Amino acid sequence: MSYYTGNHTGDNPGNLPSPYYWWEAGACFGTMVEYWYYTNDTSYNPSATAAILSQVGTNEDFMPTNQTKTEGNDDQGFWGMTAMTAAEVNYPNPPSDQPQWLALAQAVFNDMVGRWDTSTCEGGLRWQIFTFNTGYDYKNSIANGCLFNIAARLARYIGNSSYADWAEKTWDWVEGVGLMSDDYSVYDGTSDTTNCTSIDKLQFSYNQGIYLFGAAMMYNYVSHSSSPSLLFNTNPRQTAPHYGRNASKASSTTPTSSSKTALCTKKPASK
């Protein structure tokens, strides 16, 4: 938290100093929410709560005016996931006249659903929200992962199948377009300039994690049915062979040196 200067007089709450982008501030306060969850230490709660609420914007959906020229779906998504985490760990609620954690996550979900883009690649979310930003033509795993992750979590939290439907729809698109391999490696993205026929196969740990947690949420969501026929859900041991096979298969994957050299040029400088 010593990196955070937003609670200094004259500085901007919820923002980190350069070189840290706005999205990482959103992720950082999610980590601080979990810090409270793990430790019960409330020392940082006032700063974290104030920071999160300072970035909700006039529509209460994490589209604040000071970010709207550069904000991408993943940027908004990370703030939305922080709000969802706050709901799931029962982080102290804001005063009732302020936006609430669950509603903020729903707002991000609704915005993203409205941006689902069938004009190319038969669906998917674009990385960027606005046409003038570099990366608007890029449909990537992290943007779609944010939608999948939030949708799955809302399905479980609220018990509403509409959210689950969107989680499934997003997963199917990601898998169908080839951003997820047969052994569940998650690749970075694809361009709609080629109608998503070529895949950028860079791998990042957060892409793997965002789909992992969303899939776990869907697993949990469907497990809490009263139907006795859910053998696969009620007896996790049944999944062990499949899971073990994928684990060993994936661990034998050897990264190529060519992929490493391109890794650090992925994000456009304008971002």
Add this chain to the structure above:
Amino acid sequence: MYEEACEQVNTVGNCDTDQQSFKAYLSRWMAATTKIAPFTSSYSLPLLASSANAAALQCSGGTDGTTCGEHWTDNSTYDGNFGLGQQMSALSVIQSNMITQAPELVTNSTGGTSVGNAAAGSGSSDESVTVIAPATGADRAGAGILTTLWLAGVLGGVSFMVAGT
């Protein structure tokens, strides 16, 4: 746990500021996954433990002696690569080892108190989620098989970036 883009390749590792924080999120999601899909614990908890150990060894730099480096694979040899992402990653993986003592993740029927609004945001009202068709038993059974395969598969994919040692 390692971030491929941020590991040392031939000479000196080089990755962007964003990527230096990614291990924080994988750590958080692996830990939280064990709460809602307990069968993943036997796979993930040992990896989170060994990764936390490695991260702690790397947090030996700076004038304060507790600044964290980027390369957990370097163990106690501080790599001099510091920043918010490195601190956040180390904090996340270390505190994630308390997941078994942490409370369950709630829902609105298991003690969750956060208030929702299905119409929140500026999205199209046509996409409103207020109209709900209840899932049938068959829907749920099908979804159950599917999501189990998803989860097991994605967890397997994690092993690409998390080694046990």
